[in-house]
Amino acid sequence: MADTMRIPKDVAMDLPRVSVCGDREIFIENHKGLLEYTDTDIRIRMRDGIIHISGDGLRIIVMEYERMVIDGRFRCVEYEK
Amino acid sequence: MFKKIFKFATGYVIIEVTGKNSERFINMCLHNGLEICDAVPIEGGQRMNIRRRDFGRIRRIVYKCGVRVRIISKHGLKARCSSLRRRCGFFVCGAAVCIFFLVVPQYIWCVEINGVYDADTEKIAEALRECGVYVGAKKSDIAELSEIKDAVLRSSDELNWAWLYMEGSKARLEVQEVTPVPAVDDMDTPTDIIAACDGVIRSAVVTRGERRVNAGMTVTEGELLVSGKVAVFREGYPEKYMYVHSQGRMIADTIRRESGKYSAQETLRIKTGSSGKRLTLELFGKSFEMFRDISCGYDEYDVTEEVYDLKLPIFGYMGISAVVSRVDEVRETVHELSGDEVIARAKEELEEKICRGLGTGAVKTGEELSFTEKDDVYDVELRMYFRENIGIEVPTEE
Numbered sequence: 001m002a003d004t005m006r007i008p009k010d011v012a013m014d015l016p017r018v019s020v021c022g023d024r025e026i027f028i029e030n031h032k033g034l035l036e037y038t039d040t041d042i043r044i045r046m047r048d049g050i051i052h053i054s055g056d057g058l059r060i061i062v063m064e065y066e067r068m069v070i071d072g073r074f075r076c077v078e079y080e081k
Numbered sequence: 082m083f084k085k086i087f088k089f090a091t092g093y094v095i096i097e098v099t100g101k102n103s104e105r106f107i108n109m110c111l112h113n114g115l116e117i118c119d120a121v122p123i124e125g126g127q128r129m130n131i132r133r134r135d136f137g138r139i140r141r142i143v144y145k146c147g148v149r150v151r152i153i154s155k156h157g158l159k160a161r162c163s164s165l166r167r168r169c170g171f172f173v174c175g176a177a178v179c180i181f182f183l184v185v186p187q188y189i190w191c192v193e194i195n196g197v198y199d200a201d202t203e204k205i206a207e208a209l210r211e212c213g214v215y216v217g218a219k220k221s222d223i224a225e226l227s228e229i230k231d232a233v234l235r236s237s238d239e240l241n242w243a244w245l246y247m248e249g250s251k252a253r254l255e256v257q258e259v260t261p262v263p264a265v266d267d268m269d270t271p272t273d274i275i276a277a278c279d280g281v282i283r284s285a286v287v288t289r290g291e292r293r294v295n296a297g298m299t300v301t302e303g304e305l306l307v308s309g310k311v312a313v314f315r316e317g318y319p320e321k322y323m324y325v326h327s328q329g330r331m332i333a334d335t336i337r338r339e340s341g342k343y344s345a346q347e348t349l350r351i352k353t354g355s356s357g358k359r360l361t362l363e364l365f366g367k368s369f370e371m372f373r374d375i376s377c378g379y380d381e382y383d384v385t386e387e388v389y390d391l392k393l394p395i396f397g398y399m400g401i402s403a404v405v406s407r408v409d410e411v412r413e414t415v416h417e418l419s420g421d422e423v424i425a426r427a428k429e430e431l432e433e434k435i436c437r438g439l440g441t442g443a444v445k446t447g448e449e450l451s452f453t454e455k456d457d458v459y460d461v462e463l464r465m466y467f468r469e470n471i472g473i474e475v476p477t478e479e
Contacts, residue, residue: 033108039122060120060129065111 016046020077025061026053026070034063042070043080050080092133092157093118099126100148109142110135133157182396189218190250190365190400200239200258208236214245214252216366249397251390271324271477274307276300277440280333280471290327300471306331309477324477331472334446337438339431340462345418350383350411363402379410423459424452431463443469 009015019027028044028051035050036043037060042053058072098106103126110117110131115138120129126148131139133155143150165172192214194205209215212229213222223229226245233243233254242257274290282298290307294300307327314321357377362369376382384406391401418426428450447466452459 033111034104037104037107037120037122037127058122061118063107063111063117063120065114 014047016051018051018077020074023055023074024071026074026077028068028070029066031066031068034060039072044068048081052078052080054078088118089156090158092155092159093130094133094136094155095128095130095153096136097123097126097128097151097153098148099123099151100146102146103127103148106139106142106146106148109146110139113138113142115139128153133159182393185365185399186249186396187220188250188365188400189214189220189223189252190216191252191398191402192216193251193253194256195253196256196258198258200237200256204237205233205240205254205256208233209245209252209254211236214254220247247397249392250400251398268326270326271309272327272474273305273309273477274327274329274331274472275475276302276304276306276331276333277471277473278302278335278337278438280335282306282331282333283468284332285329287327287329289325290329292329294331300333306472327474327477329472330470332468333471335467335469335471337435337465337467338462339434340460341427341431343423343427343459343461345420345423345457345459347416347418349414349416350381351414352383353410353412355379355410357408359406359408361404361406363404365400368404375406375408377408377410379408381411381413383409383411385409420454420459424450424461427452427459427461428463431461432465435463435465439467440469440471440473443467 014030016031017029021027030047031051032045032047034042035045037058039058040054040056042058042060044051044053053070053074054076055072055074058070058074061069061071063069100106107117107120107127107129115135116132118130120127122128139150192206192209194202194209197205209229212224212232214229226247229245230243233245233256234240239258240256241259244255246253246255279301280299282294282296282300284296285292285294285306287307290309291311292306293308294304294306300306307329309325309327311323311325312320313323357379359375359377360371362371375384387405387407389403389405391399391403393399444467445465446468449464450461451464452461454460
């Protein structure tokens, strides 16, 4: 239906929008909260799963109700169901 | 940049959240609309920034999550102001210094008049005062410097040139006095020529007036040499006189004498090497002595003064001077002079006295020195022989 009406999926289906800028910065919208936070691993809850970010020197620059900016040197971004 | 300024303006608190549910604490903060920045994981929790106004709202969340929150530091404008409030004295002093540097150079704190030898300094200072240049006057109220210079020149006939300089808070007036005009003989006034001292006339050249002496004659002080009253009648006719301004050159051999008593003992003031310093502050035209007793406890002392003005590169003289008086202890000792030394000094002094009373074109032809000594006191007499013009002009008596 979202495809048919050409509405962005993150708006229509409340899906997370993850923007990765190289391996230095990740911008996440529509998150549902923080599950784990260390300087090597960050686990963020989404509507239907978990995003697991691993790397070195991870740091949450800004965290608001719906958006989050993470800084650091990333190794991988993984979706866990 | 604007975000940083906004963050600084609103203020923020760096807190450390420790406990099992530190992530939950963050989530609950977000659900309650609190913004979290710069979250850094630490051992057993996180360190983060939270807005100052939000800090009061986390108490309930802390209670629910069972975490411990510790304030690391407070930042922002309000925190900076509250920390600076304790330095109130410092800022008051700083403000006072700023006001001082802004206000003081706007006034005159010292008026200096240089180059005055014979002129009346008070009169010049009064002329400056009338033009608004005095201690405590506001510089902006002062008229054009060239106008003040003209006013000073008009006020005194003794001045040839003047210029006023403004050096910070100091007004410096440089003046040059008028060179006296040589006296011009008033040829219309009848005068006689009389002898200034005793002597034997060697030559008498009279260009105007009636000669009363000739070469070889001995004259005494005050004797008439040339008369300005000239007879213009023939024998047998009624007496008739013409009064003229006498002129002539009366060269005579003269003797000048001077004598005096001179002691063979001379008192010398020798520095002992012990010295002290006394400070006097001159603040805005007023003098304040820092020490009541300038003697430094010495019985005999000599004082030399040095003045230091406070001058700053942009502001110039700031109206503050320090006068440092160096007080040297001295010891008076009596020094015995030899006879030759006493005579030499006496001769020098007596010669100076004689030369002060000499006429024009005097030439020394000889001298005699005699003395007697009694109880280390020398009675010295100096006789000097001159060939000189002894004629001086005096008004003719009718």
